[in-house]
Amino acid sequence: MTALLQIDDLSVSFRVGGAELHAVIDVSLAVRAGERVGVIGESGSGKSVMARSILRLDDPRRTRYGAGSAISLDGQQVLTLPDAGLRRLRGQTASMIFQNPMHSLNPAFTIGNQLDAVLRAHRPDSRAERHRRILAMLTDVDLPGPEDLVNRYPHELSGGQRQRVMVAQAVLCEPALVIADEPTSALDVTAQDSVLEVLGRLNRDRGIAVLMITHDMGVVARFCEKVNVMYGGRLVESGSVDRIFAAPEHPYTVGLLDATPNPAAPLKDLVAVQGTQATRRGTVSSACAFIDRCPLATEVCGTAPPLRRLPDGHHVACHHAGPDSPGRA
Amino acid sequence: MAGADRLGAPAGAGRLKALLPRRPGSILLCLLGLLALAAAVAPSWLTPYHPTQIDARSLLQPPSWKHWLGTDELGSDVLARILYGTRLEVAIAMGSVALAALVAVPAGLLAGYRGGRADYALTIVADAILSFPIVLFAVMVVASLGASLGTLIGVLGIVFVPRIFRLVRGQTQVLTEQGFVRSARSMGAGTGDILLRHILPNILGPIMVIVPQLMAVAILIEAGLSFIGLGVQPPQISWGSLMLVSKNYYVSAIWYPLSVGAVTTIASAALVFAGDMAGNAINPDRRTS
Numbered sequence: 001m002t003a004l005l006q007i008d009d010l011s012v013s014f015r016v017g018g019a020e021l022h023a024v025i026d027v028s029l030a031v032r033a034g035e036r037v038g039v040i041g042e043s044g045s046g047k048s049v050m051a052r053s054i055l056r057l058d059d060p061r062r063t064r065y066g067a068g069s070a071i072s073l074d075g076q077q078v079l080t081l082p083d084a085g086l087r088r089l090r091g092q093t094a095s096m097i098f099q100n101p102m103h104s105l106n107p108a109f110t111i112g113n114q115l116d117a118v119l120r121a122h123r124p125d126s127r128a129e130r131h132r133r134i135l136a137m138l139t140d141v142d143l144p145g146p147e148d149l150v151n152r153y154p155h156e157l158s159g160g161q162r163q164r165v166m167v168a169q170a171v172l173c174e175p176a177l178v179i180a181d182e183p184t185s186a187l188d189v190t191a192q193d194s195v196l197e198v199l200g201r202l203n204r205d206r207g208i209a210v211l212m213i214t215h216d217m218g219v220v221a222r223f224c225e226k227v228n229v230m231y232g233g234r235l236v237e238s239g240s241v242d243r244i245f246a247a248p249e250h251p252y253t254v255g256l257l258d259a260t261p262n263p264a265a266p267l268k269d270l271v272a273v274q275g276t277q278a279t280r281r282g283t284v285s286s287a288c289a290f291i292d293r294c295p296l297a298t299e300v301c302g303t304a305p306p307l308r309r310l311p312d313g314h315h316v317a318c319h320h321a322g323p324d325s326p327g328r329a
Numbered sequence: 330m331a332g333a334d335r336l337g338a339p340a341g342a343g344r345l346k347a348l349l350p351r352r353p354g355s356i357l358l359c360l361l362g363l364l365a366l367a368a369a370v371a372p373s374w375l376t377p378y379h380p381t382q383i384d385a386r387s388l389l390q391p392p393s394w395k396h397w398l399g400t401d402e403l404g405s406d407v408l409a410r411i412l413y414g415t416r417l418e419v420a421i422a423m424g425s426v427a428l429a430a431l432v433a434v435p436a437g438l439l440a441g442y443r444g445g446r447a448d449y450a451l452t453i454v455a456d457a458i459l460s461f462p463i464v465l466f467a468v469m470v471v472a473s474l475g476a477s478l479g480t481l482i483g484v485l486g487i488v489f490v491p492r493i494f495r496l497v498r499g500q501t502q503v504l505t506e507q508g509f510v511r512s513a514r515s516m517g518a519g520t521g522d523i524l525l526r527h528i529l530p531n532i533l534g535p536i537m538v539i540v541p542q543l544m545a546v547a548i549l550i551e552a553g554l555s556f557i558g559l560g561v562q563p564p565q566i567s568w569g570s571l572m573l574v575s576k577n578y579y580v581s582a583i584w585y586p587l588s589v590g591a592v593t594t595i596a597s598a599a600l601v602f603a604g605d606m607a608g609n610a611i612n613p614d615r616r617t618s
Contacts, residue, residue, distance in 0.1 A: 061444075087518075090515055090516060091515070105509050105529065106530075108514070109530070117518075117526065151553070
C-alpha cells in the first residue's frame, strides 16, 4: 500500500537578508491512511516549515525546495502542482490546524459564515445541505448548541472553543489528512485535552490521518502511534512511540525524555538539554547537527550520520546508536 | 449554554437600532451631516431666497430675522449663498475621496498582500505624489486644464491616493501575517477570496477613520484654492469663492467673511471629529467614556 503522504529528501531554505537559511534538510517521512504520526522537536528544528511545505504554504518567492525534494500527497506531486490544483488539495485532501486559535478565525464574520465559505469553495452542495453539515460537524467536535454557535462571532468564543471550531473547519470537507501544527500549545490543559480527544475520535471514527507537530512529549505519548524526532532541520530518529519511549536511541531524544516530567517517576530530577541549536544560515556544517550539545560526541561525529535502519525497523541518525554502531567501539 | 440569550448578537431591527447614535456629540454630528446632505440635494427646502437674487435696496445688511447671516454686496442672502455652495463642497469632498479610494484601496491591497516588485513600484509612485507640494500641483493642473469642479476633484483625488494607499498597504501587510489569513490559505482560498473576504472587511474600520478626515482636508484645500482664484468660477458658488469676495468687506460688513469662515471651520472640524469618533468606536481600547 502506498502512503497517503510521502515526503522524500525534503530540503527547504529561505532567502533571509542575502543568506540562505536552511530550515529543513533531507527529511523523509510517510503517513499512511488513518495513521496518527507525530513530529517532535524544539523551536527552530524545522518541524513547522516541514508541515507547511506539505500544502506549499510558504511564499514561493522566498522559499526554495532542494533539488531532490518530493512530496506526494494522495498521489499528487505537491511541489510541482499548479496553483489551481494546489488550492483544490488544500482543505479537501489535507487541511491544517494552526497553533493560535485566537487569531485563526476572521473577526469580521460569524462562525457559520466562515465554515460555509469553506464548503462553498470545495463542494457543490445546496445551502440547506451545507447548513446541516456544519451543524453536524460542530456537534462532532463537542461544541454544544450549534444552532446558536453559527451566529456567533469569534470574539464571543473561548480559546478552546475556537480551536474546536478550527478542527471542525479542518475536517469539514472530509480530508484524508489533518496536519496539526502545535494545536494545543496555546491552550490550557483542559482545553488541550478536549482538542486531543476530538482529534482522536475523528481519527478513529472517520479514518482521518493526523500529522501532529508538537514540542510536547506528553502529546506524542498520548496521541501518536509513530513519531519523528527533528533536530537542526534534520530527522534524527523515527519509529513507533512505544519503542522511542522504552529505548530512545538518539542522544537528543534521550535528552528530550529526560527533560519531560514523568508521572510514573515523579521524584526523578528533570535534566535540560544543555546549549542551543547551531544556526543554519549560509553553509551548513558537515558535522552532526547535535555535536555541540551531545554528551557522546567523538571524532566520527565530524561527518553527519545518515538516518540508519536498525534491525528492529527503528530509524536513527547517530554514529553511537544501535547495537552495532560504528561509533560504539 | 448558560447566559446564551444575554450574550446573543442582536438580530434584525435590534442590530439596526445599535447603529443609531446615542451620545450628544455623535447626535450633533449626524444632524450636521444630514443638514449638509439636505443643502446639497435641495437647498431650496432650507431657504426661501435664491442665491443670485439681486436686491439693490439692501446691500451688505447686517444679520437680521429676515436675513440670518445678512446680505452680500449685491443684496443676496448670505445664508442662501452658503447653503447653495454646500452642494459643491459635498461634491468635492465626496468625489475626491471616492476617486482616491477607488484607486488606492485596490492598489494598497495588492501592494500589501503581494509585496515584491509591485509593492516597490506602487510605493515609489505614492511617495512621489506625497512629496509634491499640493498647491504647486494644483496651480500646474489648473493652469493647463482650466478651473472647474472636475479639475478640483481630480487634483484632490490624486493628492489623496497615497494617503489612503499607505494606510491600506500597511494594514494589509499586518493582516496577511494573521492566523486567519494563513488558515484561509491552508483551506484552499484563492487570492481574490483572501483580499475581499479576509482582508478588506477587517480594514474598513481604519478606512472609515481616514475618509472624513480627508473630506475635511478637501474642503479646506478647496477654500484655499478658490481664495487664490484657482477654484470654481462664477456663477458657481463655493465656500472658498465666497471667502474670496467677502474678504473685501471685512471693515464694512465683518459678519459676511466671518459667517463664511465659521461655516467652513465648523464643517471641517465636524468631519475631523467624526473621524476621531469612528476611531474610538472601532478601537475599544481607545474609548474614553
